[in-house]
Amino acid sequence: MSIYKDAKYMDVPFEEKQKLFDQVKGDMRWDHIFNGCYECGICVAACPSARFYDFSPRVFVQTLEREDIDTFYELMNDSVWDCSQCFSCTRCPRESNPGALITVMREVAVNNGLNSAKEALKAYSRIIYKIMSTGTQVAPDMLQPDAFPDWGPHVKEISDNLEYWRRALPPETLHTVELAWDVSVETRLELFMIWKLTGNLEMIENIDEGIFMILEEVMEELLEEHGYDLDDYENVIED
Amino acid sequence: MPTTTASSLPLKAEDRKFERNSPPPTEDYREQLFELEAKGEIEIIRVPEPYIEVETKYGRKKKIPLEHTWHHKSCGQCGHIPGYSTAIFWLNRQFGFDYHDPRDQTSCTAWNYYASATSNPAAQAAVAVRNFAQAQIDGYFPVIHCGTSYGHYKEVRAELIYSAELRKQVRAVLARLGKKLVFPEEIVHYSEWVHVMRHEIKKRQTRDFSNLTITVHPACHYHKLVVEDAIYDKDLYNGQRTAIVSGLVKTIGSKLADYSTWHDCCGFGFRHILVSRDFSRSFATMRKIEVMIEEANPDLTLTHDTGCVTTLDQSQFAAKAHGKKVGIPVMSDAQYAALAMGAHPFKVCQLHWHNMEIRTILEKMGIDYDKAWSEFEHQVDRIKSGEIDYLSWEDADA
Numbered sequence: 098m099s100i101y102k103d104a105k106y107m108d109v110p111f112e113e114k115q116k117l118f119d120q121v122k123g124d125m126r127w128d129h130i131f132n133g134c135y136e137c138g139i140c141v142a143a144c145p146s147a148r149f150y151d152f153s154p155r156v157f158v159q160t161l162e163r164e165d166i167d168t169f170y171e172l173m174n175d176s177v178w179d180c181s182q183c184f185s186c187t188r189c190p191r192e193s194n195p196g197a198l199i200t201v202m203r204e205v206a207v208n209n210g211l212n213s214a215k216e217a218l219k220a221y222s223r224i225i226y227k228i229m230s231t232g233t234q235v236a237p238d239m240l241q242p243d244a245f246p247d248w249g250p251h252v253k254e255i256s257d258n259l260e261y262w263r264r265a266l267p268p269e270t271l272h273t274v275e276l277a278w279d280v281s282v283e284t285r286l287e288l289f290m291i292w293k294l295t296g297n298l299e300m301i302e303n304i305d306e307g308i309f310m311i312l313e314e315v316m317e318e319l320l321e322e323h324g325y326d327l328d329d330y331e332n333v334i335e336d
Numbered sequence: 337m338p339t340t341t342a343s344s345l346p347l348k349a350e351d352r353k354f355e356r357n358s359p360p361p362t363e364d365y366r367e368q369l370f371e372l373e374a375k376g377e378i379e380i381i382r383v384p385e386p387y388i389e390v391e392t393k394y395g396r397k398k399k400i401p402l403e404h405t406w407h408h409k410s411c412g413q414c415g416h417i418p419g420y421s422t423a424i425f426w427l428n429r430q431f432g433f434d435y436h437d438p439r440d441q442t443s444c445t446a447w448n449y450y451a452s453a454t455s456n457p458a459a460q461a462a463v464a465v466r467n468f469a470q471a472q473i474d475g476y477f478p479v480i481h482c483g484t485s486y487g488h489y490k491e492v493r494a495e496l497i498y499s500a501e502l503r504k505q506v507r508a509v510l511a512r513l514g515k516k517l518v519f520p521e522e523i524v525h526y527s528e529w530v531h532v533m534r535h536e537i538k539k540r541q542t543r544d545f546s547n548l549t550i551t552v553h554p555a556c557h558y559h560k561l562v563v564e565d566a567i568y569d570k571d572l573y574n575g576q577r578t579a580i581v582s583g584l585v586k587t588i589g590s591k592l593a594d595y596s597t598w599h600d601c602c603g604f605g606f607r608h609i610l611v612s613r614d615f616s617r618s619f620a621t622m623r624k625i626e627v628m629i630e631e632a633n634p635d636l637t638l639t640h641d642t643g644c645v646t647t648l649d650q651s652q653f654a655a656k657a658h659g660k661k662v663g664i665p666v667m668s669d670a671q672y673a674a675l676a677m678g679a680h681p682f683k684v685c686q687l688h689w690h691n692m693e694i695r696t697i698l699e700k701m702g703i704d705y706d707k708a709w710s711e712f713e714h715q716v717d718r719i720k721s722g723e724i725d726y727l728s729w730e731d732a733d734a
């Protein structure tokens with residue numbers, strides 16, 4: 098029984114929920130980040146997300162401790178995306194780490210292609226593409242007025258002057274507009290290979306097939322140009 | 337047994353005396369790394385000399401290298417607040433230190449990891465180790481500009497120490513790239529370098545900042561995410577709060593002002609700053625900026641991580657439009673230190689990329705805003721006319 102009166106996922110088979118719970122508990126980080134809960138609420142007092150959302154790190158840890166599978170599944174499909182990943186909750190006197198438990202739950206949600214995870218990441222996929230294909234996550238040309246209307250007119254001033262203002266930076270690596278700094282092609286290729294070798298691309302395929310296809314295409318082209326064959330780089334971490 | 341008489345009531349913070357009365361609650365990660373090295377499992381990059389030793393949260397000593405540093409840049413700093421990274425390099429150049437600004441560095445990818453979870457421990461560790469292996473090949477010791485990379489690499493270190501399976505996986509991945517499983521003896525954040533250099537910075541101070549009141553936001557991923565590497569000093573906030581940034585402010589001679597929500601995060605939130613910015617904005621202004629103004633009325637707030645500068649600075653625009661009492665300029669410790677040493681506010685510190693009005697603070701620092709801006713614009717005109725391709729370090733200091 099979920100603790101939520103308006104539980105949304107009671108029709109999902111219990112075995113499916115248990116499977117995901119077991120994956121969270123089976124993660125190599127579990128023993129280091131879960132030590133139970135005193136119900137003291139210190140994590141909630143320190144938590145920024147608890148102030149602005151119906152969100153509680155204590156509920157996460159309590160739910161995991163009680164092995165409340167139905168509530169776990171509700172949290173994993175909803176509240177899990179509200180965490181700010183600030184780790185203010187590492188003040189926990191029981192030495193549990195709610196923020197890290199939430200990271201593991203997010204990973205399991207993504208790995209299993211949950212619809213809620215797909216939904217939560219929809220607006221984020223451009224960033225995933227950027228980091229996976231270029232090796233830097235934030236680019237100067239992301240500063241566009243329509244993307245940051247609440248940051249005021251100075252965003253437009255930057256984007257209008259972007260090319261010259263980038264060239265007016267003394268460090269030679271920073272004269273870039275599409276990348277945060279000038280990442281060498283060899284380095285980008287090595288990063289592509291890491292995604293492939295660690296099964297990271299398969300994770301992306303589960304969550305956003307469109308991004309996966311573009312990534313593979315771009316990667317294959319660049320690798321081929323440099324004499325590599327993407328198929329030589331299979332997942333080496335699978336059991 | 338303690339009794340609850342009036343004389344034994346809890347002491348006020350300022351009356352408490354800092355004393356360590358128990359051994360560190362964690363095992364020393366250095367010993368664990370060196371044990372793994374002795375078993376041939378991993379190679380450790382030693383902190384090069386010269387270095388300065390400082391005390392961390394649990395009383396252990398940490399070596400901070402002064403030079404021969406490989407600058408692991410931050411994507412958010414380089415992309416959106418480039419005066420932040422420029423100021424770090426400028427400081428190194430002022431001291432004549434040997435440093436390397438690599439092109440063979442990738443972002444740590446932790447922003448994506450914390451925001452989207454579309455990653456796994458092997459990929460994360462491989463990205464970290466690839467960067468470290470490259471630093472070793474280049475012959476330098478990694479210094480991390482980004483607080484999140486710093487925090488995340490400490491997590492990676494714990495995972496690599498704990499899991500033989502993960503070490504095996506990362507070795508296999510790195511071998512395919514022709515690289516080895518290497519890890520630095522210390523994970524060093526650039527703000528730790530600024531901290532240990534603060535007395536040298538003071539010696540070269542050319543601008544008087546004693547009229548400035550400053551609040552400090554300590555970055556979450558610096559002191560909360562794997563807490564034990566962070567630098568503490570018993571003479572600063574009684575050893576109860578990280579000494580980073582605050583130590584610099586005191587050394588430079590500005591007034592360090594406290595405020596009650598110092599432990600709160602900035603509101604960045606990883607996914608929130610991009611897809612739920614109403615949260616970031618509300619938190620940054622209501623829990624940080626407004627409280628700072630109410631309790632300390634600072635001229636400036638300083639912090640030492642990418643997301644914190646961005647969120648605290650950019651969030652104030654909309655709050656101002658709503659008539660909120662906001663409007664504090666926000667900078668990094670590196671930009672503040674560089675300005676104290678005479679750096680140009682636009683050619684070096686690139687403050688035109690920041691959002692909040694900075695004329696007032698620059699004038700309080702003794703800088704002629706209009707003159708400085710026209711000097712910058714003159715350099716931009718030279719680029720536009722084709723006279724020069726880029727602004728050189730020499731022109732930045734001219």
Ligand code: SF4
Nearest residue numbers: 144181183184186196
């Ligand atoms: S990491 Fe998440 S749960 Fe922990 S304090 Fe921050 S927002 Fe709250």
Ligand code: SF4
Nearest residue numbers: 134135137138140189
């Ligand atoms: S701080 Fe720790 S023990 Fe206290 S409620 Fe949170 S998880 Fe439980």
